[in-house]
Structure formats: C-alpha cells, structure tokens
Amino acid sequence: MALRAVGYGLPLAVLMAWVLARCRFPGRSVLNALVHLPLVLPPVVTGWLLLILFGVRGPVGALLYDWFGVRLVFTTAGAALACGVMVFPVMVRSVRLSLEAADPGLEQAARTLGAGRIDRFFNVTLPLASPGVLVGAIVAYATALGEFGAVITFAANIPGQTQTLPLAIYAALQAPGGESRAAELSLVAFALALVGLLAGEWASRRLNAWFGR
C-alpha cells in the first residue's frame, strides 16, 4: 500500500517539483500552497475532503465507479491514495530542493550538444536530482507506513487491507490486553522510521559522492 502510494505518487511529484522549480507562471504560489496543504491541514480534514471527492457519490469517485467500476473508499487502493496525497508534499519538497540545486549550466551545455527539452530532463536534470528523488521516495515510504488520520477517514481501518501501522497500534490499544501487541508494533514503527531516514541519508551521500559533490 505504501509502495503503491510512493510508486504512483513519485512521477507526479517529480513533475510537480519540476513545474514549481523551473516554470514561472501566475498562480505558482497558489499551486505551491495547494501541494503543501496536506502537510499542514489536519489529516482528518484531508481524508474527509478525499471522501467528498472520491466517494462513490463524489464527483471523481462517481466517474471512476461508473466507468471503470473502481471503488476507492474503504479499499486498499483508497488507503494508498490517502497515503499518496499525504506524502506528496514530502516528495515534492525533496525533489524540488535537489532540482534547484542542480546546475542549470549543465542543462545549457546539454542544449548546445543537441539535447531537446525532454531529452535534457531525463538524461541530465533527473539524474542530477536523483539524490533528492531517492531521499524523497524513501522518506515518503516511511511516512506513508505511518499515515493515520487521512487513511482512517477515507479508507477506514480494515486489517490486512487498509490498516497502516499506527492504525494497528491504535486498534491494539483499544482492545483489552493489547498493550504488548501495541508495544511490538510501536517498536516496528520506530525501526522502520529510523531505517528509512538512515537509508535515505546513506543513499543520497553515495550518489553525491558518485557525482563528486
């Protein structure tokens, strides 16, 4: 689920980061604010907004259900969507920072060597920003595992389907005698978070060394 959230979200995040980092257009700051909204908004509110939009009777959800028979609410896919939306700003931020740090002079060099816009993006800009993309993906994955508010609001808490770690911990705490189970799960969450952060750091350091930075 978290994998799907990151897998689908990452290309979009890279695109969004590129738009925010490189394009100048009216409404850029509004778009920027919108992207970062899930970071600031109470997650429950985000989940509720998703429910309104993607619910079976919501404007987008109804279309998806009628045309493709896809139901997002209370499904694993829905949980992935909720996680994806929540971690989207994390990815955009990380990718954007590394895009802005990439030397535009190298893109100019690529242009004089005959590389067009898309060619340049995939062969110069993106590889240069790869440390940020990787860190963004890893941190986003770890964050998605721990998503709570938006998931429980939009996709509920169905064990094995839409249950994220904190949801499981919460459920365990609600059940009588579940403290030890909660402690175990918390430990797992702790380990995952730590491993995620360290792995991200390590990977970006390796990549930067590879570039001689």
Place this chain on the structure above:
Amino acid sequence: MSFSVDLRHRFPGFALDVAFDVPSPGVTVLFGPSGAGKSTVIAAVAGLLAATDCRIAVGDAVLANTGAGIWLPPERRRVGLVFQDARLFPHMSVTGNLMFGFRRTAARRIGFDEVVDLLGIRPLLARRPHTLSGGERQRVAIGRALLAQPRLLLMDEPLASLDAALKAEILPYLARLKATLDLPVLYVTHSLDEMLQLADSVVLLEAGAVRAAGPVTEIAARADLPLAAREDAAAVLSCTVAAHEPARQLTRLAWGPATLWVAQADLPIGSAVRLRIPAREVILARTDVGAFAGALSLHNVLPGTVKGIAGHPARRAALVEVAVGGASLLSRVTPDAVARLGLAPGAPVAALIKSMSIEILDGAPLRAR
C-alpha cells in the same frame, strides 16, 4: 564558408552593437576587457541568449535572423560551445560525456578516435569528471563539443580558470586542433598571450562595440589600438622557414620579401611559423645604419617606413608602427627618440631586432585569409 554575426542587444545600462565576419576555417579571437560584451556575443551565437535584434549565419545556414522571425534554439544550431568551467556531466564517465553530443547527431565528419587522439584523452576515457584535473576537464569538454559535429566552435575563455602551467599544457592541443580541423572557431579571451598564439584574425570589442577587426598580424601591430599600449604589446609575424645554417646556429626565415635570422630552430624547411616580436625589443634607427650592421651583434636590420605613431604619456613612451614589406612591426621607444630621429608617418626607418628577442610561437601557424 564563413560565419557572420550582426547583433544588437540591450541590457539595463549596457548596449551591445557588433557586426563582424569570421573567415573559415581559422580561429577568430574575440578580444576585449571584462564587460566588453564578449560572453554576450557567444551566448547569442550559441542561442542561449535571445538577442533583441540579430542575424547570425554560418555558411548558408541561418541560425538567427530576428528580422525574418528566425531563431533556432541552441539544440538545433549545431554550434559547439566550450565553457570556461568545462561543465562536464558529473553523472557520466568521460566517454559518456564525449558521446553525449555524438549520439544526438547524424553527421559523422569528426570521428571519435580522431578527437580522442588529437586531445590526448584516451587514458581518461573510463574516468569520472570529478577525478580529472582542470586541464584534463577542459580537454574533454573540447572533445565533447567537437564530437557533436558542430559547424562552428565557440570557446568562451576556455583557459581563464587554469593556472599558467595548465594553460601551457593545453595551448599545444588547441594549436593542433586548429591545424587539423576544417572549422571556424570563435575564441573569447582577455589574454593577449592566447590571442597572439592562436588567432588568425581578431575582433577587438570595447564597451559593446567593435573597435577594430582584421588579421592578427595587422591588429596586434597597430599603434592606435589599446593593445599597443600594453606592457606585453607585440607584433605577430607569419613566416616560412627558408634555411638552416648549422655552422652559425641560425635559422633563416622568409617574411614576405624580408629575411629574419633567429636562433636555430628544429623546424622543417618550408614550414610556416608564427613569430612574436615584443614592441619593447624593437630598436629604430635611421636607414643609413645598414652601413654599420657588420659592427653590431644583432642580425636583423629591416628597412621600412613609419606607418603610425601614438603617444603613451603614462609610460613616457611612444608607439611606432613600422611597415616592412606589406606587414607591420611595433616598436616602443621614448618620445625623445621620435623627435631626434624626426619620425613621422611616411618617414623611412630601419627596425633593428636581436635574434634572441624573436619568439617562435609553437605549432600554430597562421592561416592565410
């Protein structure tokens, strides 16, 4: 095929208005102080800067003509650009960098092996850019630009960020390149030394306008240009090796109708050489000095006429351009000498040059226009 630029561009507080032709093949040096607009010209020719009003053509290919609404983007100009800071792609090996432009063009005029050998970068192919020295990086950057099969090569102060030793290491490669490639090169620098070594022709920029343009042999020796006022002012001569005299340890050079003697040089007879004669080393004399030549240690007494004189009050010096045959020498003397010898444009004069003062610039013969 030649390359022509006609360019007007306005920045806040700075206007650029230049027009010049570059003969091809050959190296044209765009010379001028910082802020003269050299890099702006390069950026506009490469297409990285959209000039307000410009016409740029290489041979029959029009790269830009704002009047006719033509503006090719850089990726479609096939103009090679070597940046001052090399700008190699850090995520690729040297080979990856070299192949970047090569893979993106169908033309195959310049081969991979040819470039690699010309620039001596074969041992570097597997290395990564950040492990290279500044000079190696610049050589790879030149190779990368050449392999993109450009119809024109731009070099924006390619040696400016290198120290003197590295410069000396790269200059011979540039000279070889120049001798081998059939390509117009526009070379930006503010180093007189690089200009004298590499240029066939020169475009002198000053405050956004062309101050003078022409063959380097002509421009370097002109008394009225700021170049002549520099401490290291010098004339550049294009000669051919006429004969060696091993017994006297001398080499005789033919300079148009005149003859120059230099310390014996290991150059094949008939080869073209480029000489530098510093202005401060040229002595002027009345023409009847020839009678005493046998009593002097120097070998070169060249009769000519004064072409122009410019004062240099700050240095308490006068700069005298002397026409010898069809070419020119530059001499820096005292204003007193000018008065004593009665030098004025048109006056006959002899230029006296010690053989030891003549420097043969290695390996970069001039191309005739």
